[in-house]
């Protein structure tokens with residue numbers, strides 16, 4: 001599964017590389033992954049490494065400067081090409097707030113798109129305590145990433161630390177949470193069980209979707225399926241809707257003791273909670289060695305604010321979105337129009353720069 005895997009994990013920037021290494025440790029030897037950074041010290045450790053911006057930044061990192069990182073990545077992005085042989089789906093982990101995560105991720109996604117490789121981006125957003133500059137850096141990149149990538153999952157670090165108050169424990173926990181979520185996603189695609197999802201299936205599903213929401217939970221005990229649904233319902237990561245859900249991808253990972261009644265509980269619970277009349281895909285992994293006695297559920301909610309869809313994977317909701325998008329109001333594919341690169345005006349989790357009829361998925365006939 002190593003070199004021949006159709007999926008490649010890319011860890012971008014210093015913290016992005018750290019998370020990718022966490023996925024590699026959790027997944028085991030067979031993970032196909034590459035790390036890229038403008039900081040040469042990131043090469044120290046396991047995994048293949050590509051240095052970006054060699055001459056321009058001399059391997060010292062971008063020092064928080066997104067523009068410098070973006071220029072550096074523009075110069076040297078083709079250095080990634082040898083790693084992209086046979087890749088059908090790229091999964092990127094990156095941390096917005098610094099220079100390289102902010103600047104090089106966009107260039108990487110564009111390069112992948114130019115080579116016909118769809119990308120899913122998992123990007124953390126800075127802790128509130130990191131200050132307004134880093135928050136602004138991150139916000140500035142978000143809409144551009146949404147435009148360029150096939151699917152983007154923004155994960156606010158503040159929501160990943162749980163109860164931890166100790167600084168280093170919280171930082172580690174946030175990285176671990178992202179890494180374990182991505183690892184579960186990886187297992188779901190690479191180690192299919194009786195109900196299969198593979199890289200090509202996900203590739204079709206993400207054509208044209210935009211922002212998504214992502215969460216993973218693990219439970220054990222006699223009520224583990226109902227407990228998992230309950231935890232997902234309460235998950236802050238799934239709570240903040242920017243747009244209506246258009247498709248749901250749900251993965252159930254367990255050992256040989258996975259019961260059909262548990263799958264029914266999860267399938268019904270997830271659909272009832274997050275969207276009953278949208279495309280729903282469920283995959284399973286039966287891996288006794290990894291999940292013995294435990295049950296993990298991964299949920300990806302794809303929202304309707306993406307670009308023009310390229311595949312007929314998502315039925316009715318899709319045609320509603322198409323109508324809204326092709327209206328003559330000139331608000332563009334994200335719905336933000338000339339506010340596209342401006343700071344978001346948020347109110348109760350809604351982006352007020354997007355017209356109400358798009359946010360609420362109401363189609364207008366012209």
Ligand SMILES: Nc1nc2c(ncn2[C@@H]2O[C@H](COP(=O)(O)OP(=O)(O)OP(=O)(O)O)[C@@H](O)[C@H]2O)c(=O)[nH]1
Nearest residue numbers: 013014015062063064095097098099100101126174
């Ligand atoms: N959870 C966690 N997040 C981190 C850690 N270090 C950095 N981050 C987050 O990642 C963001 C980007 O930081 P880095 O990865 O260091 O920056 P970079 O992308 O390498 O960019 P430059 O160093 O400026 O080239 C920060 O704003 C933090 O939000 C860490 O150890 N744990």
Ligand SMILES: [Mg+2]
Nearest residue numbers: 013014039061
């Ligand atoms: Mg760095």
